[in-house]
Amino acid sequence: MQNAVSAILSASSGPVAIFTDFDGTLVEIASHPDAIIVPDDLPARLRSLYSALDGALAVVTGRTIETIDSFLPAQDFSVTGSHGAERRHDGTSEGPAPHIVSNATAITRHVSDTLAGKDGLFVEPKPTGVAVHYRAAPEKGAMASAALESALEGHPDFHAIAGKMVFEARPLSANKGAALEHLMQVKPFAGRTPVFIGDDVTDEDGFAAAERLGGFGVRIGQPAETSARFALPDIASLFAYFDALIAREPNTAASDFADQRVQESRVR
């Protein structure tokens, strides 16, 4: 798979901005969302990548920002959580709109009531929606889907998305493509080639947005119909790509600092 990594590196010849999903992309999916294991070397690798990209690194996930912080504490990268409904960039956080939160609460209550006592189904409330995981009971997928569809009646601003062993309700306005487009308007992402990396259906919006803005997508895992231009078979090969970017990209923070000093002295 070195060839695929090389091809992706060739396509990322200029300065790139990395937008990466979390579950199934940076960490292996587990039987329960809380049971994922963060690889020992991931935190340091992400810090190095952040530095090599002069901060143009964002985690874009269906998880909440709080959850990402719990798995990857003390990181400086930008985080767009809940599929784009909440974001933190450059130390500033922006939460979801109140009407989205109240609708999400109503939908979550409906789903929880419908599925109460159903073994193997895990209802995960989110600030802007709800996820029903059926990995532990694959035969109950249809039941999970039906409960969600029923809860969504009367909430036209929400829709249901199917992921890997999960159905999720989320606001129509929040998606990973919009998240990428938002960040690409601000420093240090603006002007770079966007690379969106993910493993699942919800990442397709991100792949398409990256292409629209002159970049590309990278889909991790099993071959699938995708708008990602490249594919990598597993997380290990993605880390090989990250390590190559770290080795290649000069850290220009020092020269930026020098430029700033020059500008400041001119002002004076």
Ligand SMILES: [Mg+2]
């Ligand atoms: Mg994923």
